[in-house]
Amino acid sequence: MPEIPLTMIVVLCLAAAAAGWIDAVVGGGGLLLLPALLLGLPNVPAVHILGTNKAVAIVGTTGAAVTYVRKAPVDVKIAVRIGLAALAGSMTGAFFAAGINSEVLRPVIMVVLLGVAAFVMLKPAFGTAPATGPATRQRTIAAILLAGVGIGFYDGLFGPGTGTFLVLALTAVLHMDLVTASATAKIVNVCTNAGALAMFAYQGTVLWKLAALMALFNLLGGTVGAHMALKKGSGFVRGVLLVVVFSLIAKLAFDQWVG
Template sequence: MLELSLPVLLMLFLAAALAGWVDAVVGGGGLLLVPALLLGLPQHAPAYALGTNKATAIAGTSFAAVTYARRHPVDVRLALRFGVLACVSSAVGASFATAVSKEVLQPLIMVLLLAVALFVVLRPSFGTQDSGRVASRRRGALALLVAGAGVGFYDGLLGPGTGTFLIIAFVGLLHMTMLSASATAKVVNVGTNLGALVAFSFHGTVLWQLAAAMAVFNIAGSWVGAHMALRRGSGFVRVVLLVVVAALVSRLAYDQWWG
């Protein structure tokens, strides 16, 4: 049994609950949970933080996905199609996690996130209203490539911000509202978490007992976040998305130049 002090456990449980809330609304809970695990488990290799994060997050994400599906219309067939591809891509990404230089990828991710934030700020109506437009087959195929294969691979490789990228892809390419995109992203995110978790489990870098305890708090946070998003609508999701993007960019910048 992993022995941790009470203050460390409380910190990890709080981080798990907050991460569940963020993931349920807009994604990006790994921004909170991975650093917390790295801080709380200094005696373990970073891969244990990544693996334990996936084992914790998949519980809250699955709960949020069910909550959204019950309260908001979700195209289950579309979400599952993306989710299966994302699961496979995430497993591949996790397998390559130690072979790719994060120092090269992080600046590119920061630029992409800043472009996303600027786009959302300059277009206040982006994702807040149903346009009534139906995505063409070409846009559907592009969305499958970007959100299914691309974002899935990224989640296994690095992780933080996966839900955010999925929402932007669904809104921009499939003309969903922020709320519909967030609901669909939860189903897909279950797939990305599952694929990465299988890979990390194969390498033995998951602390299952700790993850099980943290999952209880992650589910509680997800329950609150999902109900708040459903009650407050797409405008609320949009605001949280911008906050998460700003925090994610700040974290990546810190890791890149001062971490």
């Protein structure tokens, strides 16, 4: 592992905690965690950043998933079906991630961030309606292909925003409310993280010591965030998410074209 200043380790651990909280509440913790790693470890190859990100994220996502399953109405059978497809998709995406570099990754993340910000601003009431009942076979298959294979592949290849994309896809395709979609997304996200992490670990592109420390903070943030989401819903985090997203866009744009 490269030498990392203590102050930067502290900053990365705090970012991991914040990312876990955001991911548990509304999804998209990777929108904070991955750029933080890119900014904090500028001389580390992008594939190692991606691998370390997965090792951190899977811990917090698992903690949030356990909290949700205990207290939220989740159709575990559907979640597992989508999750298995997502696991295969994420392993495939991670296999192709070895050829990515930071110069390509930063603009991609900026586009993703802008897309998420626009959606959150333009659709503030999305997912507030109650769930419409059991999903039909056709909608379940569509969710497996979109949320499982498609978003799973994206998560293995890039990753940022996966939780948010899963929540949006599950709400749109399966007509879930946001809390149920968030809970289901966590189970699926555990599978995408596991598939991608397995491939990154096989390729030897994980900074395990740093990841283990950051994972503890990510777990804490994810557990707290899941409890808050169950109590308050996801509306209260929209403003925070937008502030974080636009701040990261500005910083990544500065590093890409000015710094």
